[in-house]
Amino acid sequence: MALFVQKYGGTSVGSVERIKKVAERIADFYRQGHDLVVVVSAMSGVTDQLLQLASQLHPEPSEREVDVLLSTGEQTTIALLSIALHALKIPAVSLTGAQAGIITDARHTRAKILNISPKKIKELLRGRNVVVVAGFQGQNVEGHITTLGRGGSDLTAIAIAAVLHAQCCQIYTDVEGVYTADPRIVPRARKIEEISYDELLEMAASGSKVMQARSVEFAKKFKVPFEVRSSFTNAPGTIVKEEVRAMEKVVVRAVSLEPDQAKVTILGVPDKPGIAAKVFSRIAEAEINVDMIVQNISDHGLTDITFTVHKSLLKKAMVALDPIVTEIGAREVRATEGVAKLSVVGIGMRSHSGVAALLFSALAEAGINVQMISTSEIKIAVIIDEAVGKKAAQVVHDAFKLDQLL
Amino acid sequence: MALFVQKYGGTSVGSVERIKKVAERIADFYRQGHDLVVVVSAMSGVTDQLLQLASQLHPEPSEREVDVLLSTGEQTTIALLSIALHALKIPAVSLTGAQAGIITDARHTRAKILNISPKKIKELLRGRNVVVVAGFQGQNVEGHITTLGRGGSDLTAIAIAAVLHAQCCQIYTDVEGVYTADPRIVPRARKIEEISYDELLEMAASGSKVMQARSVEFAKKFKVPFEVRSSFTNAPGTIVKEEVRAMEKVVVRAVSLEPDQAKVTILGVPDKPGIAAKVFSRIAEAEINVDMIVQNISDHGLTDITFTVHKSLLKKAMVALDPIVTEIGAREVRATEGVAKLSVVGIGMRSHSGVAALLFSALAEAGINVQMISTSEIKIAVIIDEAVGKKAAQVVHDAFKLDQLL
Known part of the structure; x- marks a missing residue:
């Protein structure tokens, strides 16, 4: 049985109903005997609501306090998803970024992950718990809450997959994978089965909104293969990995x-x-x-x-x-x-x-x-x-x- | 200049406008040269909303996860209040219960405070910061988030006042103090200037809703005098303290x-x-x-x-x-x-x-x-x-x- 890291974005956990659906998907994997670390974002809309409150109090709110504020978004999701898993009789324990051992530098609102101490995660996995981790956040060495900036939850998932040597890191989102073109523009666009980090990076720099370049660079650096797939269907997504020989046969990917x-x-x-x-x-x-x-x-x-x-x-x-x-x-x-x-x-x-x-x-x-x-x-x-x-x-x-x- | 601990309840911080008013009150104290630790509750209604979400996922949600969930309420308030203070040019730093060093036992949703390590609070006070602490929450020795149950924010304030030997602990609420009777029932009821812990305890047990008995008992045990007063007016409130001789002249208090x-x-x-x-x-x-x-x-x-x-x-x-x-x-x-x-x-x-x-x-x-x-x-x-x-x-x-x- 394998260790999976799964990441669910804000749309995938955007309501009580969607959290239930995500819990069912996780339960299926768990029952197949896999070990699971699940990274979640704030419910869609929550981050904007919180920022809006802050902006009513100050035109340029302190970045340290914005981090304290925004980190409540994912903390809410980890608790709710764990509760939803319990309803399916799946043992699950939530961890904030700090509790999960995610140490960052001190650059509030755009911190970089320095290190992950996965002791707590490993201990919970050994007890056959699904470990539900708040994405997008960590703490610096002085114990202040930090957030990682745009695409931060993807980064959390890929970093945890790297440090745990997970067999697979699945990035669940609201699209089915990476396409040869935006299907709204090119109706004959096709889902790509496999793509290299570099190709996805060039696509990110060219307006493709699938993932932030930063997370792809991180995955490339630590050689973490990952799959971009939809949380709304069961279709396989797109595998992103190092270049392989067969890949070169395709001249243009997208x-x-x-x-x-x-x-x-x-x-x-x-x-x-x-x-x-x-x-x-x-x-x-x-x-x-x-x-x-x-x-x-x-x-x-x-x-x-x-x-x-x-x-x-x-x-x-x-x-x-x-x-x-x-x-x-x-x-x-x-x-x-x-x-x-x-x-x-x-x-x-x-x-x-x-x-x-x-x-x-x-x-x-x-x-x-x-x-x-x-x-x-x-x-x-x-x-x-x-x-x-x-x-x-x-x-x-x-x-x-x-x-x-x- | 003195050290004040102030606590503002959910109604006092129930909207952006009210948070601004509370910030102005704190700024006045700060500018008089006082040191301030401010303990806040979740914005009124937030805790119920969160519990309602949890109950849609599980009829009896895990108490550990309920604590992770509810603690986001005060965390949101500490960030917003700190940001509001910055807008008034007051240096302020927020701390969650865990960051403030509040260590509790492991009884989720009704934890008892075991100890407070005020190192971080003291350090921030020395830097002339207003320290904004999340009430109602702490962490147990294993690093799990806990909450203190009903009246928990009052307890946080009184415990911090005790450990810092604060000159005064002010409990701001939506009433002006303790009255000789409920003014809605007895129109001639009068605000009491001073009352003993024991009298307030007996009143709490008799349906007076001013404070939970638990917080009063804690204050009595650690001999922390406190004042119950309104965050909506500038009127002095009711001082609650150990019995003094003069108090005995009054046969019946309320x-x-x-x-x-x-x-x-x-x-x-x-x-x-x-x-x-x-x-x-x-x-x-x-x-x-x-x-x-x-x-x-x-x-x-x-x-x-x-x-x-x-x-x-x-x-x-x-x-x-x-x-x-x-x-x-x-x-x-x-x-x-x-x-x-x-x-x-x-x-x-x-x-x-x-x-x-x-x-x-x-x-x-x-x-x-x-x-x-x-x-x-x-x-x-x-x-x-x-x-x-x-x-x-x-x-x-x-x-x-x-x-x-x-």
Whole structure:
């Protein structure tokens, strides 16, 4: 019999009825003789409610106290889920992050896990208990409650799986797994059976909302294979693991579309060392996340620099750049809204030529203009007009035959 | 400057607006230079909501998990109150019961405080922080979360005041203090300035809802004087402390009326040793709380035993007694609903005769019949018809001149 770590997100435990369903699923595993550590998030909506209360008291509530406040969300869920398991005659014991031995650094609201002392968890497992652990939280070495930030519960589950050498870590969510494209955009999108950490990471960076990049990086670092699957069905999900040889046969794994992007171009920049550094230092100081950056070869000693940001940050970026334009002697700054980023991701493209050619041909045949291009070892991303984003995703999905199991 | 321990109950912190008001009160004390430990309850209604969730999952939820669940209530309040204090530029740090060093026994949902290690509290006070502690909760020596049961937050405040040798412990509530009678029943009732632990204990046992007897007993044991006062006004409250000489000048401190009582009489009981033991063992097995017990002298070897219970327990008591009546050879059992208990309480009556006489005369003059009498060293209680309870409380309050400051 094996040791499973399962993680259920906020939607999966969002009501008393759903908690009962999750308890039944856990009971099935338990009765098959498996050992189980179950990591849960706060019931959906609870975290926002608590933050809303705090914001009524202070425009910028203390991060330490926000952690004390938010950690009650998962604590509520662990107690309720344990009670639901007892109703099914399954022995279960809840542990807060601190009780589970999760030690973090002291960076409140975005702490990093430093160490897990699994003594208590192991002791409870030996007694054949289902151990229900509060995700997203821990304590620092001084005993203050900390939270791990976005995607924190996934991180808790993967870290516990790593330290216990669990046979499998299952991330239960409201989707059935990782798809070749967003099924709402590409109806023929197919669930992927297996994917590498790197591919999922590139997809996370390209707008795929399945998991936070941070948790995938953590799993990659500690070589924890995990499965993303749905808590609403019994269908198998997507296994995420280290690259294996067979994986390389698939050239492109998936297509992602990220709408709501904006493009900023600085025109007529003198092509001298240190100019790009100046531009992006200014942007970083303003705490603006930049996505793609493209600079082409210079013409008569002048070049153009283009970068993309989320459209909500465009105004802030323009304000930050305003003083620097004269300083670096550029001609002008131009902003374009209404663009989207389309990416194709796949480990296989490392050893296959022609991926870029196939991508550009597919777009050209559909009459879609490519405004910017950027590539990584396992990804090609292009900026296109947002209005044709959906169509572009469909033609690219077809061109790479992603609807077919190879 | 002095060290104050303040406790705010669920109504006092029942909304964001009320939390702001409480923060302002605390800020005033802090700015006067005082050191402050503030103990808070869960926001009113929260505990019931959580219990309701648990009961939807299990008819008898595990007490360990109920403690994990309920303790989130106060944890939410400590974070919110600390954030509200920060908005007033007051340094404040929250501590859960466990973080505050409150160690209890392992009896979940009704734990007893074994010990407080105030190291963390003292350290924070030295840094001139307001320390905001979650009432009602602690942890046992194995690190499991426990709760203290009804009145638990008062207990937390008094225990912390004891261990820190606080100058004053203020229990903020929704009434202005302890009154000579319930003002809704006796309009001329007056707030009492000072009262002894024993008097308040007798009043708690007589239906006065100001504080749980348990917290008063704890304060008496550790000689912690405290003040019961309102968080909605600035009026001084009632100081509760050890008996002082001046206190004895007041013969009767207060009148309490406890409605909804029922009377059970076992008639024609053989006056032999062990009969009463049999009766009340049976009642105890059925987990029925008995209040007054009266047995008169026997007549022809037969006696009558009467006791009172809350009317909601009457049926259960009758069922429990049914088999025993034949067993002990009693003639019959008779139940009477619609009675009330009226008590007069006062340390002074120990050294003054005539209290009983004055009480009975006042009732007789008003045409009120006394059905049962029971006395303790500082209390006389009578059972009367519930319909005349209010009138009885008024005439007795007048007879003892409780509306006048002596």
